[in-house]
Amino acid sequence: MTDTTFADLGLSDDILKAIDGLGYESPSPIQAQAIPHILQGKDIVGLSATGSGKTAAFTLPALQMIDLDQDVAQVLILSPTRELCMQVCEEVHRLGGKMKGLRAVPVYGGTPIDRQIMQLRKGAHIIVGTPGRLLDHLRRKTLKPSTIKLAILDEADRMLDMGFREDMEDLLGAMQDDHQTLFFSATMNKQVEKLIQRFGNEPQEVSIKGQTKTVSTVSQCYYEVRNRSKVEVLTRLLDLDTPRLAVIFCNTKRSVDECTEALTARGYTADKLHGDIGQQARERTTKRFREGKFDLLIATDVAARGLDIDDVEAVFNYDIPQDPEDYVHRIGRTGRAGREGRAVSFVFGRDIYRLQSIERYTKQHIKREKIPTQEQVEGVRADQLFELVQTRLEKEVNRSYRHYIDRLLDQGHTATDIAAGVFELLRESLGREGESIAEDSPDYKPGKQKKDRKDRRDRPERGERGERGERFNKRDRKGGKDQPRDPNMVTIFISLGKAASVRPADILGMFYGEGGIPDASVGRIQLFERHSLVDVNKDCADQLVDKLSNSKLRNQRFRIGLDRMG
Template structure:
């Protein structure tokens, strides 16, 4: 934190009121250093890691300059993904909650464009969007560049890595020369520098040094768990440690719903947060969790953004995150204010490679642990029960139930029998029925399973040549493919200089498919195999029928060997 206060930044009273209600005490380093020059009208290069508060660093001055009396777009924010668009737009609404008449609209692919067109025609002061969809609106003239006074590139390096360079240049090139541009990026590389040189106006650099990624007071571990065993293992770990408050992170809204329902069915006090839940209900759920009204909060990264609770004892990565930065943000919810915390991750199959990327990114080892058995869980419950009864006996409690004991003694029951029966009733009342899982079997070996899957994915056998293209590096056998995915064949590979990022960028930019619909990419010398969600595979092939990759024509279609 910094020595200055938000009140020192000359922000509007409405913004200061919103900041106060959100509980922010002082600006983060990136906010303290970036906001003043932005409000002076200067272009900015903000180099800062995700999670440093950079969204508020550009949102607050953007809101400062907005004139809500004008019925047209004044600020344009470019973000790489649908999820980030939603996050940034939610931050705009949170920080601008006290500004009367403020309108901010997120626009991204994968959703009907007609509704977005209506919202833009009604007048939006701030537009947050992905480059591809924004370019669509620019061409349809529903995005009018002449009125944009401030353009913000959020995570510029990531957008360039995803292949959005041309879209970004087209959008920035359409704006008037006198607009202000803010470039925010986690890294400065030659591609980012080239973009800044082309579109920046003598920008001032604000750089925040990377801080320690993870807290030493957080004990990190992982368990190899199949999807169908996750709920059982999760409940065993909760019963073993009995955290007062815990957050369970899932990658999708569906996973959040399924996990929450399973926990509730087993008698746990749990609630959920995800993007389909209204902001009012999210705030209510967060408040109840902070007050300890329930012990387990199941959430997506988007919904849990900005969640600031000091007393979280444990974080569970029910689904391992795609991005190592998301892992750091998740586990940072525990181990706060010098307290000890615990971060547990569930991995299986190819998840182990994501875990290795996380270890490399954080420069910390994550300890593998053995799944506790049902007997171990039952033993821990018994210990907790004993401690609970012992603690009650040591207190000065009412003896109003003594007459029940006397009646039982008069009927010939011994004190030992009475106590044993009461213990049994109490154990049944607080205990939960577990279930046997494959991981409990003595002969279960996840390493053996993983090796078998890897062999199936890579395939074995002779080389093949077909479809008039050399497929000599393709092997027979089934690839490890997730459900609902189709494998597409693309007739260009390493020999043409193609990289996975080129394919990914082209699919999202020119193929016009929603975010998170591309799966595994296998790149060979003269072709590539790409898994795409089956609902979008046909449309993708049609959209790319006249496209070029690395200035070369190519064929794309269903993989006949899949």
């Protein structure tokens, strides 16, 4: 397939012109294999990792199938997050740039639905949306499934993991039997298989298996560093090898806030993205970062799948992710379009086991590096300062300062002393004040340091239990002590977790508010990436499961029941 061109795939002249104008030379493997099947009207199952070009693989044939003379929705694309939804819609406009009158509309939660209703009533050939918001439009009859000829599920596995199964089934079930369906997924699991069996029409499988799950142009390394030393180590790395644009990933919103505040206080141009930031502000921040208005973007994984910026030179895993797949998505933000990138991870204590899981998953070795010293950083700054002054001297020097130099010479200062003083002032104005950290000591050993119980900032956050998730103990609402797990407690399973931005407060509010259970009925809460476990009093467990069976958490449907593993 290496000699295949876009013209060989049966695409129209308008689409080929758009492709040529964007500078694409040849189709990726997933595009070369999937596009002909789609144009023949076949359902397909596309198994391909992030960064393989799958968005264009379904967008190009979708554009060709549209009748621009009909002002009705003909293509429906389901995406798991609003970031990815916007990214796909932007790709539709780019690839369809030569199609006059093409209209594509993104619809997702977090923005006024009235504006979306107006856009849909004006007529949209392609609708790109998240399942929950699309279902809202279906119920309001602003989405008419009878006109949809092609339905595309982008990252089907991710949407199922996020609890969108029923929404997806309702949307697909509302369409005409003769519509074409494309299932794109990074992995094939039982949930994806069931969805395909129910709604697929003898789909053709297109599978692209890479030897590694990470980009070959990305160099990967890690530093063993305590939580309290992360900011200092991060700034040393940034000063030693300043990236043009860099993304710093944290596991929690609080960590994002603290890291952003620390970096801006040290003089770096930085901004942040996480779930508590409003949608318009997030879009504005992403746009400013893409335009290079600031250098460092600190974000949670909510942005990992939505950022589509070719110029990101480095990714820092300020917190190592729980899920190896999230690691792949994170570092996929750099090393794009053939450019070189680097991925740096900070680990400490039990994080090393997560790192080993990532290495097994990616089938790549991640090299350990030694933390740079303050002296190394100062040396680099001195070299930069020297080059700065040398460059200025090679140009025409402003002679208006000559009388100041003459006055200093008249006072008995030598030319060497004057130059040294100027260098010192420049260093102070341009440099950042570093700090000494325990890792600088030649006697420092991570294993011993981990046992130092006095260092509270290096402990996991309250209740955290390593890779198993974040564990929280619910305090008695009347001010009592933490409730231990006892025989009167049973464990409830909820099919939403940290990937859906679920917080302990969300669960508690739902249990006490909608569930109507007595005070002090909830014990520990454990948040995992894709699910949550909650200890509740066994006397009210059945009542709770029954009342919440049709509820939504963070505006998402979920499964709830007694934990079978408990």
